[in-house]
Amino acid sequence: MTEKELRVSKIRSGTVIDHVRAGQALNVLSMLGIDGSSGEEISVGMNVPSEALARKDVVKVEGRELSQDELDVLSVIAPDATVNIVRDYDVVEKNRVERPDRVTGVLACPNRNCITTADEPVESAFAVLRDGVRCEYCDTIVREDIAALIDG
């Protein structure tokens, strides 16, 4: 086992999200709605040297296998992320995050005149474009700093 593989599979069972753009690890957790309050063991590596990206972040969640659907929303802030599902120290599954058609409930619309920001029973919904996201209610397109929209 090389040193690199060792670093990724160090958790016993759970999910390793690798090749996250440097600086996005905490946004990844907040986008997944994971804050440690339900007792999961979480470890975060920041600015780890990487071959593919100059520096990357790594997020490991012990004891929880996240589904592809749950993870795909990350593509809007960490498009290069890879996902390793680990069982008994073995990587049993290796996937990439894929761009979903839409993302609901995770991002908040930045338009203060949008119905989704009013006190109404409506969940935010964004269409995912090639380059950015678009509110399905008010049409606002956001291309830069999508992480700032994470509804945490």
Next chain:
Amino acid sequence: MRHDHLLTARQLSREDIEEVLDRAAELDADPSAARERNAGTLLGLCFFEPSTRTKMSFEAAIKRLGGDVVDMGSVDSSSVKKGESLADTVRVIEGYADALVLRHPLEGSAKMASEYVDVPLLNAGDGAGHHPTQTLLDLYTIRETAGLDDLTIGIMGDLKYGRTVHSLATALTNFDAHQHFVSPESLKLPRSVRYDLHEAGANVREHTDLEEVLPSLDVLYVTRIQRERFPDENEYHKVAGQYQIDAETLEAASDDLTVMHPLPRVDEIAPEIDDTAYANYFEQAHNGVPVRMALLDLLMEDDQ
């Protein structure tokens, strides 16, 4: 028309648009058959911001179809003032009417409201968002004058916040139209409209100066530039003045030019133009009635 609701111009195909315009022309000539179909139909008016004109136009349309309105009244006197949500309001009023018309100050309000009701809902303006019934009457007017294909149109004024402009520009991508957008730098089309025009492969150009394109236009669609879009009064007068037209401006135009405006106007079009052959904005406003009759007739027909 295969839609439950009318929320945006984007949802309309060329076929949908032509169906509405054809029906409008039919009803304008003879509404009697439609009167039989729609006798007793009740239209619920939910206007969360004042718009007397749009409201009257819908009211005239349903009454000419043999139906009537139930009106929520002004927001000040309704449950909304007591803090009721929009979702609750439309669910209550849906029980009183066969279709709903909604005008609301927030963008996306019509889409959200439509998710809570089963009767057809027509968006009569949601913030700076969409105003598709205005677009259909604009298209009807253009078809009656210049025609919708092989059209060169100039759209001028506040292109950033003007919802009639957003809906019209999107709808025109269904036709063979060259669109020229004329506005001050600070009031150019918003990103989302540009995105839609680009995705539709629309033929568009942007200008800050009307003179550049005026001679080539079949239609000039003028909109109002509002004072509140500018930080100071002087800046407003300086900029807005460049986007007002009078008889002298139109000397450079083609004789067949049609001038349109969603009204009300303030000083964008000089009154001296009203009596010329260019002026079409009053006919345009009148066309709101047959077009809304057609829409209601079609939506109610599909809802049976």
